[in-house]
Amino acid sequence: MQSVQNGGTAKYKTIWMDIKMVGNYWNIPINPPKDFDKTFLEKPTRNPQLFLTALTVHCKEFLCPVSREFWHRTWSLDEPFYGWEDIKKICAKLNIPRAEELISASGTDEIKSLLKQRTNEALAQNACGVPWLVLQREGHENVYIWGSDRLPMICELLGKPFRGPLLEQSKL
Amino acid sequence: MQSVQNGGTAKYKTIWMDIKMVGNYWNIPINPPKDFDKTFLEKPTRNPQLFLTALTVHCKEFLCPVSREFWHRTWSLDEPFYGWEDIKKICAKLNIPRAEELISASGTDEIKSLLKQRTNEALAQNACGVPWLVLQREGHENVYIWGSDRLPMICELLGKPFRGPLLEQSKL
Numbered sequence: 001m002q003s004v005q006n007g008g009t010a011k012y013k014t015i016w017m018d019i020k021m022v023g024n025y026w027n028i029p030i031n032p033p034k035d036f037d038k039t040f041l042e043k044p045t046r047n048p049q050l051f052l053t054a055l056t057v058h059c060k061e062f063l064c065p066v067s068r069e070f071w072h073r074t075w076s077l078d079e080p081f082y083g084w085e086d087i088k089k090i091c092a093k094l095n096i097p098r099a100e101e102l103i104s105a106s107g108t109d110e111i112k113s114l115l116k117q118r119t120n121e122a123l124a125q126n127a128c129g130v131p132w133l134v135l136q137r138e139g140h141e142n143v144y145i146w147g148s149d150r151l152p153m154i155c156e157l158l159g160k161p162f163r164g165p166l167l168e169q170s171k172l
Numbered sequence: 173m174q175s176v177q178n179g180g181t182a183k184y185k186t187i188w189m190d191i192k193m194v195g196n197y198w199n200i201p202i203n204p205p206k207d208f209d210k211t212f213l214e215k216p217t218r219n220p221q222l223f224l225t226a227l228t229v230h231c232k233e234f235l236c237p238v239s240r241e242f243w244h245r246t247w248s249l250d251e252p253f254y255g256w257e258d259i260k261k262i263c264a265k266l267n268i269p270r271a272e273e274l275i276s277a278s279g280t281d282e283i284k285s286l287l288k289q290r291t292n293e294a295l296a297q298n299a300c301g302v303p304w305l306v307l308q309r310e311g312h313e314n315v316y317i318w319g320s321d322r323l324p325m326i327c328e329l330l331g332k333p334f335r336g337p338l339l340e341q342s343k344l
Contacts, residue, residue, distance in 0.1 A: 010298035014318050025325040126182035146186050149321040153197040
């Protein structure tokens with residue numbers, strides 16, 4: 001497979017152009033990894049997944065900040081995030097208390113089996129990409145949604161207006 | 173490849189669920205073809221493409237209605253559209269004048285080479301799916317866009333608000 005930036009197929013080129021356009025729309029600066037394949041496709045993401053799972057159990061308030069940091073390192077800083085050393089740097093940056101304990105917890109059978117269980121749940125829902133979203137509403141069946149570009153539909157299902165990016169705010 | 177409806181991979185199932193959700197959002201009733209593969213993947217679409225190309229040259233005002241009719245037969249009526257007999261039925265339904273002449277024109281070298289030229293243009297733009305949209309604005313480079321789900325971004329690029337489907341109207 002060829003990298004997104006260095007040539008590749010028409011579909012790769014188009015997806016790449018699309019990512020930039022969507023980034024501009026949401027006002028999110030995207031500075032892609034220099035080598036997409038090496039960063040994304042050839043690296044194991046098990047450590048970050050184990051760490052995020054440990055956070056859901058032991059330190060939920062950092063689940064979102066750490067997820068954002070993984071995103072930021074990949075799509076903005078072009079820095080690795082899959083090794084424990086990378087994860088330690090993130091913990092230091094975010095001042096996560098008792099980071100060493102959380103990292104140890106990530107390797108326990110409890111967390112490993114919880115990650116496996118959640119992976120199987122996602123597979124059972126036919127998850128096939130990210131973001132994978134589950135919309136839960138009282139009195140309705142769950143709706144399973146693939147893709148951030150489905151936000152207008154999600155707003156509609158929730159009876160809320162879709163206002164797009166926070167352009168007004170950033171223009172002030 | 174397995175059909176969307178009859179099992180298939182997780183990705184197929186998810187795409188199918190997504191098509192229904194998007195159809196609901198836009199208030200477009202989708203009644204999919206019973207056999208997606210046979211209708212879409214195993215049938216040549218050269219005749220419809222030649223006919224649409226002939227319309228762009230000889231009868232442009234029917235380009236949009238005929239395109240809609242092709243869509244309607246596929247996604248709502250589950251009727252074929254790829255044979256000349258199907259195209260004749262569409263012409264009759266839409267009262268297209270001199271339909272026989274248009275069908276003859278579709279087979280001329282002029283139209284065949286025009287379709288080839290436009291296909292090559294699309295390939296040069298890295299088109300890899302439908303709808304494939306080219307946004308042209310004075311003083312800007314063209315933007316090439318794949319997918320109806322990019323309408324919010326298109327509105328943004330045009331400086332227009334994205335209002336979503338015509339729900340207010342249909343609720344009246």
